Amino acid sequence: MAEDPLLEGRSLAALRGERLIFTGIDVTLAPGELLKLVGRNGAGKSTLMRMIAGLVTPFAGQVTWRGNPVGDDRDGFCAEMIYAGHQDGLKTALTAAENLALFGRLRGAESRSADHALAAFGIGDLSDLPVRFMSAGQRRRVSLARLLVAPARLWLLDEPLTALDTGAIEQLGAVVDAHRTDGGMVIAATHADLPGRPGKVLEIVPPDPFDDDDAFEDEPDASDGLEAGA
Amino acid sequence: MTHTFLMLIRRDLLLAHRQGGASLLAIAFFVLVVSLFPLGVGPAPEMLERIAAGTIWVAALLSVLLSLDRMFQADLEDGSLDQLALLPIPLSLVVLAKAIAHWLTTGLPLTLTAPLLGLLMQLSPDAYGALLIGMLLGTPTLSLIGAIGAALTVGVRRGGVLLTLIVTPLYIPVLIFGVSAVEAAAQGFSTTAHVLFLSAMLSGTIVIAPIAAAWSLKLALD
Amino acid sequence: MHRFANPTRFLRLAAAVLPFSAAVAALCLGAGLVWGLFFAPPDYQQGDTVRIMFIHVPAAMMAMGVYAGMAISSAIALIWRHAIADLIAKASAPIGATFCFICLLTGSLWGKPMWGTWWVWDARLTSMLIMLFIYLGYMALWQAFDDQTKAARAAAILALVGAINLPVIKFSVEWWNTLHQPASLITMDGPKIHSSLLWPLLLMIVGFGAYYLTVLIFRVRAEVHQRRTRMLRMAQADRHAAMQAAE
Numbered sequence: 001m002a003e004d005p006l007l008e009g010r011s012l013a014a015l016r017g018e019r020l021i022f023t024g025i026d027v028t029l030a031p032g033e034l035l036k037l038v039g040r041n042g043a044g045k046s047t048l049m050r051m052i053a054g055l056v057t058p059f060a061g062q063v064t065w066r067g068n069p070v071g072d073d074r075d076g077f078c079a080e081m082i083y084a085g086h087q088d089g090l091k092t093a094l095t096a097a098e099n100l101a102l103f104g105r106l107r108g109a110e111s112r113s114a115d116h117a118l119a120a121f122g123i124g125d126l127s128d129l130p131v132r133f134m135s136a137g138q139r140r141r142v143s144l145a146r147l148l149v150a151p152a153r154l155w156l157l158d159e160p161l162t163a164l165d166t167g168a169i170e171q172l173g174a175v176v177d178a179h180r181t182d183g184g185m186v187i188a189a190t191h192a193d194l195p196g197r198p199g200k201v202l203e204i205v206p207p208d209p210f211d212d213d214d215a216f217e218d219e220p221d222a223s224d225g226l227e228a229g230a
Numbered sequence: 231m232t233h234t235f236l237m238l239i240r241r242d243l244l245l246a247h248r249q250g251g252a253s254l255l256a257i258a259f260f261v262l263v264v265s266l267f268p269l270g271v272g273p274a275p276e277m278l279e280r281i282a283a284g285t286i287w288v289a290a291l292l293s294v295l296l297s298l299d300r301m302f303q304a305d306l307e308d309g310s311l312d313q314l315a316l317l318p319i320p321l322s323l324v325v326l327a328k329a330i331a332h333w334l335t336t337g338l339p340l341t342l343t344a345p346l347l348g349l350l351m352q353l354s355p356d357a358y359g360a361l362l363i364g365m366l367l368g369t370p371t372l373s374l375i376g377a378i379g380a381a382l383t384v385g386v387r388r389g390g391v392l393l394t395l396i397v398t399p400l401y402i403p404v405l406i407f408g409v410s411a412v413e414a415a416a417q418g419f420s421t422t423a424h425v426l427f428l429s430a431m432l433s434g435t436i437v438i439a440p441i442a443a444a445w446s447l448k449l450a451l452d
Numbered sequence: 453m454h455r456f457a458n459p460t461r462f463l464r465l466a467a468a469v470l471p472f473s474a475a476v477a478a479l480c481l482g483a484g485l486v487w488g489l490f491f492a493p494p495d496y497q498q499g500d501t502v503r504i505m506f507i508h509v510p511a512a513m514m515a516m517g518v519y520a521g522m523a524i525s526s527a528i529a530l531i532w533r534h535a536i537a538d539l540i541a542k543a544s545a546p547i548g549a550t551f552c553f554i555c556l557l558t559g560s561l562w563g564k565p566m567w568g569t570w571w572v573w574d575a576r577l578t579s580m581l582i583m584l585f586i587y588l589g590y591m592a593l594w595q596a597f598d599d600q601t602k603a604a605r606a607a608a609i610l611a612l613v614g615a616i617n618l619p620v621i622k623f624s625v626e627w628w629n630t631l632h633q634p635a636s637l638i639t640m641d642g643p644k645i646h647s648s649l650l651w652p653l654l655l656m657i658v659g660f661g662a663y664y665l666t667v668l669i670f671r672v673r674a675e676v677h678q679r680r681t682r683m684l685r686m687a688q689a690d691r692h693a694a695m696q697a698a699e
Contacts, residue, residue, distance in 0.1 A: 017599040019686050053316060055451045079318035087309025093248035102244075106237050106317055208694070378613055382606050386596045396589040396610060399582050400617050403624035410631055431620065438616060445530075446609050449602045 005030040007052070007154060007185065012061035014047045021047060023060070023207045029154075029185045034176065034199025037189040043204040045189035046086060049158045052187065053083040079107070082152040086159045088143040092132040096123065096142045099131060100149045109150035117148035121171050136163040144172060147179070155179065157188040170195055234319050235327050242331030252300075253339045256293045260340050263289035264347045275352045282351035283361070283412035289347075290340050290365065291401055294372045297336045298397065299390045301328060301380040306450060311384075315451055322440035325447065329370075329377040329439070337369030353416070360415035360424070364408040367428040374432075374439035375400050381446035403431060459676045462536050466669045473665040480659030488652035495649075501565045506652060508558040510660040511551045512576070515583060518548030518664060522590075523615035526608035536672070538604040539679075541611060542594055543671035547664055549587035555580050575629035579622045586614045600679070 009027035013020065021044040029035055037045045050056040052063055054070055054077065063070045065077045090099050100114035118124045121141040131139055140163045147155055155176075161169055173195030176186050180197065188194055246252050267285045271277055305311040314324050344365055345358055353361065379397035383389035411424035488506035495502035522544045529537035559577045560570050571577075593610055597603035 015601070018601060018682065019690070050312075050451075053312075055312060055315060057448075057452065075318040075320070078316050081316070083312060083316055085309050085312050087312070089309035089313045091245060091248075091308070091310065093245060102237075102241055103313070106234055106241070106313075108233060108318075206690070206694070378609075382593060382610060383596070388596070392589075392592055392596055395585070395592055399585045399589065399621070400613070402582060403617075403620045406624040406628045410628065413631075427624075438613075442609055442613050446606060449605050452602065 003030045003032070006066055007063070009052060009063045010061050012048065012051060012063070013059045014044055014051060014056065015059040016044070016047060020059070020207055022204050025061070025202075025204065027052065027063075027187075027202065029187065031153075031183040031185060032180045033185055034180060034194075034197070035185075035187045036194065036199055036201045037187065037204060038191070038201060039204035043206060045204060046158050048204060049083070049156050049187065049189055050085075053081065053156050054078070055083075080152055081154040081156065082147055082150065083156040084143060084147065084158065084160060086162065088139045090131045090139055090142055093130060095128050095130050096134070096145075097127040099142060100145055103146045104149040107150040114145070114149060117145040118142070120148055120175055121145050121168060137165060137168065140164055141168055144175075147175065153184055155184065155186045157186065157190075159190060160188055161190050161192050161194070231319050231323070234317055235323055238314070238317075238324060238327035239331045239334070242328055243334060246331070246335045252297065253335050256297050256336045257339050257343050259296060260289050260293040260343055261347065263292055264351065267351070279352040279354060279416075282348060282353040283357065283409045283416070285351060286344055286347050286353075286361065287364075287368075287405055287408045287412075290344065290369065291372065291398075291405055293340055294336055294369065294376060295394055295397060295401075297332070298376040298380045299383070299393055301332055301377060302384040302447065302450070303380075303389070306385050311447070312451065315447070321444040321447060325377055325381065325443040326436070326440040329373045329443075332377070333370045333373040337365075337373050341365040341369055353412070356418065357412045357416040360411045360421045363421075363425060364411040364428060367425065367432055368404045368408045371404050371428070371432045371435050372401060374435040375404075377443040378439050378446065381443035381450070384447065384450045404428070407431070459536065459679075463673065463676065466673060470666065470669050473662045473669065477659055477662035477666050480655045480662060482659075484652050484655030484659050488649075488656060492652050493648055498566065501562060502649070504558050504562045505649070506656050508555060508562060509653060510657045511555040511558065512580065513657060514660045514664060515548055515551040515555055515580065517661075518544050518551060519583065519587070519611075519615070519618065522548065523611050526611035526615075529604060530608045530612070536676075538608070539672050539675040540668065541608065542604070543668055543675055545587055545591050545594070547667055547671070549584060549591065551660075551664075552580055552584040552587055556584065573629070575626045578629070579625045582621055582625070583618065586618070590614065600682075 005028040007027065007029040009025065011023075012025040012027070013023035015021070021042075025048060027035065027048075037048060039045050047056055051058055054063070054074060065073075065080070070077050091102075094102065096118060097114045100117060104114070115124055115127055118127050118141075121144055123138055123141050123145075126134065126138060126142075131142060134142070140160075144157075144160060160172060164172065169192075176188075176194065177196040179186060186199070264285055267281065268278060271281065302311060305314060315321055317324065341362065344361055348358055348361060376393075376397055379393045379400075382396065383393045386392060407424050407427045411421045411428070414421050414424060484506060489503055492503070492506075494500050522541045525537040525541040525544070528534050529541060556577065559574075559580070563572050563574075563577075564570050590607055590610055594603050594607045597606065
């Protein structure tokens, strides 16, 4: 477990609607590691996840992958990463198998069996059912089955346990464990416990609002918050 | 990269096919708007012939406008826009693929319907070629410019109306050259200049629009 | 570049410029109006109608000029994330749209005695009308976002797309106009204008420019204060949340 970290985020800060939601977050992840993000609602778990994925630009700080800033080779990083957001990202008009095949082919992965992936989440027999007819839990499973359709080193799971029953949570735990054994890395934002081998935990705490108490009145030069990204 | 690009176009075509009706709806609207004109201005053939080109082009433009707001909206709502943005190809290519798919499902069917409407509007027989070529070159430009507007307004309150307000002024050059090509052909003049202008606009927007739309989409994802 | 991004420095600079721009605007507009309306000779063809030009032409020039300024500040805002540039673009739009509207209104008033009708689809007026729509779309886009940072980026992209498109629109409208109406309209701005009309016109143009600058400073100042108010309100909400969490 003493390998060098592949993913690093240094002093990350996020702005949401002109409001600073977190600041000074450091993330490191080496092969085989699991990082659990915790924090109260609105602390910015999803934002941090999207920031690591490259969907949100950091207000401050930098994410690096294999030692290089993610922005330098965005396509290379995207090819090694799968992001499973809190939305399922499925097309309801297509069947489970079609959704998975589409996902795999768009990422250039050939002939990984969608059935095998669905079976790992216990819905192998639903592969020909259009997603429209599925329950929230079943959709969630299809969405997670994408992790097994295209190979990727890094998995970003935003609230993966939402709508899952105990059986499915066990299955996800097993899948995550197997991925880690193969040298994969997982970041999961979740309130509940993910079964399987324990990982690191990072708690996101909101910045102290009393920190720059009278910055506005006395020294507008210092921090009006107007110099976005300067 | 090419593989992913082509797969993206196929994806949108498959979705349009499964969800059904997008092209048919655009065509129905197109025909409906054009057929309002004889009812509005009277059926005198010489009058219809005079306004044929303008009517058909304006109706085509409106049909395209109407179909734009779903270009990214559906993908944003179900979260698949995130997945598209994280594909290992530049976001501008994703936009280009989606604009091409949009054209294949609206602009192209409208172009193929246009000669039929020419018949209804007593279009001069010499003008059909110019109408077809003009629409073949003009409607992709409409899809591409529309992609910018759709990307700017995706996920925005009352996005549909705003989209129309933003995009319509930008459509005017295509309308002008499209219509004047048909009119020139009807009067027996050369349409080379018009075709060249329409091609130039298409080549310009094919470069600029995907980049501008990709920037705009990043805002929606942020 | 970033020196002026700082709002405090900007406010100081604005306070220094404001008296001058206001004075220049008042003097030039006053002198230009009196000169143009009472002392300049009437045109031998158009008579006193020509005096509308003293409002119409500067308004048209400013409508285009303000858009150009808006596009440039949008580019600066996009590339350097320059916050004051955003505010300048935002504050410019309503002023430019008003110039556009004044140009259309005076053009219409001019058209009645000249062509016997309130509106003529003349190439210039038509381009101006389209430009007004582009201004309106730009302003509506700003309004559509709650998040001001996003609104600024989106509006900046639209302003630039519009800037690329406007020459094409202008060209196509002129092409369209020559097809449908042989150019018989009198062009008022051009080198052939008589010098007795030129001086009051120049005064008016300078006056319009200074007026723009003055109003712009007022509007940007108001925007800066609004932004500060928003930051303070957010800080207030955050503190409240932190106090509650501590209890």
